[in-house]
Amino acid sequence: MSQQFKELSRRRVLMASRMGTTVTIRPGDMLRIGCPVVPDHRGPVRWDYQNHTLKESTWTGPDLSPGQRLGPGQDQGLGPGLGLQYRILVGGRVLEVNTVQGRFSGHYRCQTPIHDNTQLLSAWIHVHAEEFAWSLGDWTACSASCGDRGTRTRRVRCVTPEGREVTPSMCHHLDRPVSSQLACNLHDCPPSWVASVWSKCSTSCGRGWRQRQVSCGQVESGGAVRTLAPSVCGRNTRPADRQECTCDNCPAWVTSPWGKCSGKCLGPTLTVQKRSVICRHFNGTTHPDCDPRERPVSVRNCSSELCDVHWRVGPWRACTAACGSGFQSRRVDCAHRRSGRTLADQHCTWHKRPATWQHCNATTCGSECKDTTHYCAVVKRLKLCPIDMYKQRCCESCLQEDGST
Known part of the structure; x- marks a missing residue:
């Protein structure tokens, strides 16, 4: 078979x-x-x-x-x-x-x-x-090189009959052996510097100092620590017993979110929003020692949707002169940005008002004598031709006036 x-x-x-x-x-x-x-x-x-x-x-x-x-x-x-x-x-x-x-x-x-x-x-x-069994592995390395705290243990493994390690769950139905500890390296340690833990920083905010105790000692095989003269350990290798430290637990200005805009819609001094500004320690308590020069503002100008106004400008009109020195104008109104409704100018006075007129066509008209503005009939009727500016702009009309006289 x-x-x-x-x-x-x-x-x-x-x-x-x-x-x-x-x-x-x-x-x-x-x-x-x-x-x-x-x-x-x-x-x-x-x-x-x-x-x-x-x-x-x-x-x-x-x-x-x-x-x-x-x-x-x-x-x-x-x-x-x-x-x-x-x-x-x-x-x-x-x-x-x-x-x-x-x-x-x-x-x-x-x-x-x-x-x-x-x-x-x-x-x-x-x-x-397939059969599995718990097995004790090799001894681990000693946990200390001297003194009385050195131990070593044997790791417990789940293995096949061939000695191959498998997951411990394969041996869950078997009694797991206890891994015993064995003391090791039980002898006096060489002299060395022994340092305590650092103290707290001398200040809770900014730069300060912290200290610790440093002494020359020797750990004996029984666990006792024997204090030795500093010369035994060597002064060149002595650890520092004082060092600078910095703490960030300083009080700081804490602000709340900005509130809603309040006041009349008549400029920045009347339409404002506010927030609280508090000097607070890191643990949440109020503190009086924040730098007043770094205090954030608690009131600021604002423009809510209801108070959102602006100067609305129209297109420039045609220049009053084709050549020479003319001027042109445009319409400028105070208006509500959302609705487009025209408001009284006082509602926009806290904004700089755009110009309503400007010079234009500041060029010479050449040697040809002709009128360059449509106001020449008025100039002729008011007898303004003796004035050089009007005589230049209304050359043809003023010339006719001189000929008729």
Whole structure:
């Protein structure tokens, strides 16, 4: 009879054999054993475990994931502590065994009539459970080089029979040995400088100093510390016993969020928003020592949506002169930005008002005598031609006036 040793995968169905086969699996792996019949086999299949016939399972739950218990289908007739948890699937052709709870190693056999009930098929498989054990590893290095605090331990590992380390959960059902400690390096330490912990900073805000005690000592094998003269340890290697420190626990100005704009909409001095400004220590208490020169402002000008006004400017009109020195104007109104409604100019006086007129076409008109502005009739009627500026702009009209006189 041939035997074959295999490592079972988690989801594979392992077929029993008429010649018999042997497998080794680890606890927690999925164990599914198939009876070697054709897929359309409809005859009854009987499963035996350790020469005990297994009853038909009525459990129809979902497939188990590794580590999940089987429910119904537990044969308790195999003796105390030797119960087998299983279920029979695919019309009896597959036996699924729980390898997490109870016993599962042993001899499995399936039997079923074939060839129109003229022959009896019998196939078997023997399952070995992979064994694990707790093992003590090598001693660790000593935790101290001298004195009385040195210890070493041995790490506890879960291993296979071949000594391969596996996850500790594989040995959870076994009693874990206690890892004992062993004292080591029990001898006097060489003289050295011994420093205490640093004291608190001398100030809670800004720069200060902190100190510690530094002495020359020797730790003996019994744990006692013997004080020695500083010359024994060497003054050149003495650690500092005083150093500068800085603390940021200073009081600071703390501000609240800005409040809403309040007041009449008549300029920055009347429309303001406020916030609280408090000198507060880092622990939340108020403090009087904040620098007043760094105090944030608590009141500022604001412009709410209702008070949002601006100077609205229109387009420049045509220049009063085609050449020479003319001027042009435009309309400038105070208006509400959101609604566009025109307001009295006093509502915008806190904004600089844009110019309403400017010079334009400041160029010479050349030697040709002609009127360059449409006001020349008025200039002629008011007898302003003797004035050089009007005489230049209304050259043609003024020339006609001189000719008529």
